[in-house]
Amino acid sequence: MDTEHALTAFDALSQPTRLAIFRRLVKIGPEGLPAGEVAEAVNGRQNTISSHLAALTRSGLIVSQREGRTIRYSANYKAAGDLVAFLLEDCCGGRPEVCAPLVTNLSCLQQSATEPCCD
Structure with missing residues (x-):
């Protein structure tokens, strides 16, 4: 994008x-x-x-x-995924530990609404 x-x-x-x-x-x-x-x-x-x-x-x-x-x-x-990817394209400057909370939040989107997530 x-x-x-x-x-x-x-x-x-x-x-x-x-x-x-x-x-x-x-x-x-x-x-x-x-x-x-x-x-x-x-x-x-x-x-x-x-x-x-x-x-x-x-x-x-x-x-x-x-x-x-x-x-x-x-x-x-x-298109929605491309927009999120555009925002995060250069995320964290190669420091995955900084991106960990973001990745956790994004992975929560894959869980069903009935499961607890991201405490």
């Missing part, structure tokens, strides 16, 4: 409703949600949610798929 693409992604996430949408779609998983359910999930009106969905789609953080008259949105996990 280059700097320009990262800035576009950060810009998309810098608005509270868009951040809530992205986090909700990440939580839902690859099956995603129809636009109407996205609006309900973040207590938004469909007309304003569509502009937020468009911004997130332009950033590459979410993708859409048409299903008849419905558009289903889901998180683009590769």
Whole structure:
């Protein structure tokens, strides 16, 4: 990921409703949600949610798929991973002990929500 693409992604996430949408779609998983359910999930009106969905789609953080008259949105996990990798590209200057807490937190993302993590 280059700097320009990262800035576009950060810009998309810098608005509270868009951040809530992205986090909700990440939580839902690859099956995603129809636009109407996205609006309900973040207590938004469909007309304003569509502009937020468009911004997130332009950033590459979410993708859409048409299903008849419905558009289903889901998180683009590769793009999200690329953004995290961009942030951590030069992490710790070769000192793994400094990065240990960060790596622990990232590994917690792989555990289910019911398991205790990262005490």
